[in-house]
Amino acid sequence: MIVTELGTTPDPRFSVAPMMDWTDTWCRQFHRLLTRRALLYTEMVHANAVIHGDRDRLLGYAPIEHSIALQLGGSEPATLAEAARIAADRGYDEINLNVGCPSDRVQSGAFGACLMAQPALVADCISAMQQAVDVPVTVKHRIGIDDQDSEADLHAFVERVAAAGCRHFVVHARKAWLQGLSPKDNRDVPPLDYERVYRLKAEFPDLTVVLNGGLDDVASATAHLDRLDGVMFGRLAYHQPWTLSVVDRLYFGADRDPQRGEVLEGILAIAEGMRRDGVPLARLTRHILGLFHGEPGARQWRRTLTEGAHQADAGPELIERAAEACWPRAA
Template structure:
């Protein structure tokens, strides 16, 4: 998610689930080639398994960016063909590429030829008036001929004109059944459901009809739901505790202090850790008010967590 899922966010989420595949925010292929790679592609080993999400429309440029990403250790390269923002459209990438499935197929083939890790595609169920099941079927079938075997499907269409990116996440109705039918029609492909998933247990039930589910805003705003993922989806025993997660955050805060990284770069991602629990308001207030101080460090996280842990105990 743009401007959200940076390395500090992913390191926090990894404290909650060891097994889920984490994704970066979308990075344009040109930026990977010409920009600050340490900033754009930087990550630590603890974040794996980790996928880089790329945007772009030129197959040679995407292939070069994918090769750079693979050399940097990413476990998957994901091509975004679902973002509807004006900025993305002006660059002729994102959701508008659903109107050009043959081009997407060429892009996928070029990326696959450049790397040994999986290349996947994330897309919508349709765009504008091109939103019939036949249109969706044609898109997936064409891109699959280009070599893609793994599709992440946001179960909403996108209106490229007239709706903001935020409205495109909420106004077009969800149609999970269309994604389920897509999987039934292409059983040989991996189809992952995305969009509006707001209950981890309910989403787990969808695995009877698709191969996987992707959480976005739910995982960000209510991150504790990720603590159920390893048990529900991977049959892991045991589980994570809030105390263990807090200790991980404190360790990260110590690292940030030692390396001169402002604590706010971490705390903005963890405000929802106690969502719905007693003490959550104090947690958010203390972190929000204190994280921007120059001397903010692990002590702030400990102080913010005290009201929550007293209630949980």
């Protein structure tokens, strides 16, 4: 699907992280029912895939998803620039370069977190991408990798990339061990160091610095805005999505939070559109299992969706049936 509507200017105060196999268009449409203002990110897509692959599948999104950022993987400036141009032409509001993923597959392709060891190359990539598009080009990275994890190394990396024109840095406040830890362990084992991110912002006050990593409470995370420009939530937003319902009020000044009944009505509308377009309902239901996390009826909600979503005729009626145990509390 090619989106021709004008995009919106991203606001860094709150964003939902790019997460492989999770933040696809159906996840993002669901999250947008919970927060109208948070910046949403795609899964990481390699620049070569954007150029040579199925663009409708890889880059398709619904207009409701704005503001939306595409995260690209890659390390070849010309290729990244072409992929960025294609994405900007499709209406993406921001293009983000992945300099934080530590997986073996990503390392073998010479991109992701290993690029922190090559700030000059990252700067070249950013410069090429910026010359190709008019939307913001941003970077998501770690505070360090392996033995290159001093504060001086981090500041030198940011300084070099900023000199190439990047003004927006999303910092996962853990280092990455490229050897010896799995991607999963790299999300939990290296200690968090929020103070280092604070000092980075203090050193570069004119840059936009967004904090990522280990954030587990949407309300208390507003305190980080006293010293930083924004926060990015990942796993909490996915597994306990109702936490996003307070974002617009706490971070953007909205006068009310959405109600679960309203969100369910929006989910039903998405499901009806999927049925019309011949899209299997399971592509949506896997993302909404946590909607009633911690609430009475949540187990029945999950069970009904899980058992029924893969049936050929599954549609909005399944979601309505699953919600019966929770609907009185959602009204």
